[in-house]
Amino acid sequence: MLSCAVPLDYDCLVTRREEVLPGVVKIFFQCEGIAATALPGQFVQIEPSPGTFPVTRRPITINSLTDDGFELLFDVIGRGTELMAVMSPGDTVRVLGPLGHGWMTDPGSKWLLIGGGLGAAGFQFLKDSVDTAAILIGASCSDRVIPLDASFVVTEDGSTGSRGLVTSLISEEHLSNADSIAVCGPVAMMEAVWKTIPEKHRHKVQISTESRMGCGWGVCDGCSIPISDGGYKKCCKEGPVFPGTDIDWKRWKEAGL
Amino acid sequence: MSFPPNIKRKFWGKLFDSPIMLASGTAGFGEELLNLNCLAGVGAVVSKAVSLKPRAGNPPPRLLETPYGLLNSIGLANPGVHHVLNHILPETSNLPCPLLINVAGESVEEFADVVSILESSNVHMGYEINVSCPNVADGGAAFGVDPEVVLRVAMGVSRVTARPFSVKLTPNGGDMVLSAKAAVEGGASAITVCNTFLGMHMDWRTGKSIIKRKVAGYTSPALLPLVVAKVWQVSNAVSVPVISSGGVSHGEDVLQLLAAGAQMVQVGTRLMRRPFAGAELMDEMKKLTGE
Numbered sequence: 087m088l089s090c091a092v093p094l095d096y097d098c099l100v101t102r103r104e105e106v107l108p109g110v111v112k113i114f115f116q117c118e119g120i121a122a123t124a125l126p127g128q129f130v131q132i133e134p135s136p137g138t139f140p141v142t143r144r145p146i147t148i149n150s151l152t153d154d155g156f157e158l159l160f161d162v163i164g165r166g167t168e169l170m171a172v173m174s175p176g177d178t179v180r181v182l183g184p185l186g187h188g189w190m191t192d193p194g195s196k197w198l199l200i201g202g203g204l205g206a207a208g209f210q211f212l213k214d215s216v217d218t219a220a221i222l223i224g225a226s227c228s229d230r231v232i233p234l235d236a237s238f239v240v241t242e243d244g245s246t247g248s249r250g251l252v253t254s255l256i257s258e259e260h261l262s263n264a265d266s267i268a269v270c271g272p273v274a275m276m277e278a279v280w281k282t283i284p285e286k287h288r289h290k291v292q293i294s295t296e297s298r299m300g301c302g303w304g305v306c307d308g309c310s311i312p313i314s315d316g317g318y319k320k321c322c323k324e325g326p327v328f329p330g331t332d333i334d335w336k337r338w339k340e341a342g343l
Numbered sequence: 344m345s346f347p348p349n350i351k352r353k354f355w356g357k358l359f360d361s362p363i364m365l366a367s368g369t370a371g372f373g374e375e376l377l378n379l380n381c382l383a384g385v386g387a388v389v390s391k392a393v394s395l396k397p398r399a400g401n402p403p404p405r406l407l408e409t410p411y412g413l414l415n416s417i418g419l420a421n422p423g424v425h426h427v428l429n430h431i432l433p434e435t436s437n438l439p440c441p442l443l444i445n446v447a448g449e450s451v452e453e454f455a456d457v458v459s460i461l462e463s464s465n466v467h468m469g470y471e472i473n474v475s476c477p478n479v480a481d482g483g484a485a486f487g488v489d490p491e492v493v494l495r496v497a498m499g500v501s502r503v504t505a506r507p508f509s510v511k512l513t514p515n516g517g518d519m520v521l522s523a524k525a526a527v528e529g530g531a532s533a534i535t536v537c538n539t540f541l542g543m544h545m546d547w548r549t550g551k552s553i554i555k556r557k558v559a560g561y562t563s564p565a566l567l568p569l570v571v572a573k574v575w576q577v578s579n580a581v582s583v584p585v586i587s588s589g590g591v592s593h594g595e596d597v598l599q600l601l602a603a604g605a606q607m608v609q610v611g612t613r614l615m616r617r618p619f620a621g622a623e624l625m626d627e628m629k630k631l632t633g634e
Binding site for chain 1: 378380400403405406411412415420
């Protein structure tokens with residue numbers, strides 16, 4: 087596992103804001119510290135607004151790095167992301183990062199990326215950092231397919247690519263060509279992908295998790311992910327990326343996170 | 344007491360430049376915050392709860408943010424006292440401030456058992472005895488609402504340690520003043536006022552709580568007046584120092600709690616938003632008082 091830089095709390099300048107899909111926003115932040123230290127799969131804890139409320143930050147995966155900072159791509163799903171979505175150029179925002187353990191990347195490893203909807207946010211950074219064999223993306227409709235230069239895209243309603251689920255794109259050829267397999271998306275989608283992948287390839291699979299999060303740096307024990315030995319691991323510190331074999335799918339689904 | 348209150352405090356025979364303690368469960372054992380350089384302005388750290396046996400904690404989700412606060416249902420997750428003693432406490436020896444170990448028990452005897460095992464460590468200053476967790480089935484807050492039980496727990500702890508200890512009480516049921524007096528009678532050297540308030544989030548579509556244990560512990564900046572009132576009541580009723588816990592997000596809140604009778608002031612949920620809250624609160628207080 088790569089060693090991680092000590093996270094710092096930065097005041098970052100918002101330099102650009104784009105609505106990439108309806109309700110999906112990409113925001114560029116100037117922050118040389120994070121640009122210099124972040125690894126793919128890591129996240130930041132961002133203050134959604136000035137003042138006291140909401141009382142926690144929002145954990146968002148780094149979508150990609152820029153020359154002098156980083157960009158976040160997120161879906162407006164609640165009050166925090168609603169506040170974040172109206173951030174505009176010139177705003178200064180408090181951001182703690184980089185946090186967590188991202189994708190475990192071995193030099194020379196060839197990657198297969200499998201993403202579900204907005205879960206593919208963050209793949210840009212991985213794609214920019216590793217040798218990618220193929221990118222398979224599934225989404226509900228074209229409004230949920232983020233720009234990524236994917237090799238294959240399917241949607242549930244057929245509005246982009248053919249009609250179907252991302253599991254239909256997974257072939258023995260894709261799996262055999264990859265040394266590492268990155269999976270990110272909703273829990274049900276990731277479980278379906280895991281079940282589709284034959285036993286002999288499962289050791290290559292890494293799962294990017296998410297959870298309701300408190301601190302983001304390993305102290306509050308709020309973001310636990312159920313793991314296969316019956317216990318829990320912290321999404322924020324031991325994750326957010328875990329080996330697929332670590333995940334207890336049944337208990338994780340029950341959590342309804 | 345003089346007003347405005349002094350920021351420098353005397354507590355348990357020691358001078359503290361800062362009245363701020365990091366509340367149990369929001370700072371680990373301090374070592375993570377040390378790595379983040381977050382302990383500037385912090386007077387003392389209270390560890391997460393330590394129990395005799397390892398506790399996996401409650402099933403997720405363990406946190407639920409509400410518009411003005413945070414519900415938590417962690418369930419005293421911790422690796423157990425032996426692991427803490429052998430593997431975690433040695434890592435805390437370079438903390439720049441004193442450490443209090445928060446102790447949980449499933450029976451009256453277990454509090455003293457955990458404390459006596461921890462006695463072989465010399466890294467901590469004292470203890471906080473947690474008779475008030477709302478998130479566990481076995482014990483937890485049930486201990487704290489009964490002054491008889493609080494007395495027995497405190498007496499048990501007094502017998503096995505010469506170190507000072509605070510008893511952390513619950514605001515949920517019982518008479519906190521009576522429980523505080525019982526703790527002091529049993530040998531407590533401080534009272535922590537108080538643990539989280541019982542809260543719940545109801546999904547009106549399904550009639551279910553998202554939190555698996557249904558009810559949870561609620562924290563919020565909006566609790567400040569409730570904590571101020573309880574600190575004022577308890578500090579007027581007991582001879583030992585009161586440590587406040589709850590409601591702090593700004594330096595002015597800390598000053599208010601000190602003026603109400605707190606000797607030290609814990610900050611918890613604020614750290615989720617501002618990991619460097621210790622230094623920030625100190626700066627705000629110094630600006631306000633000119634100290």
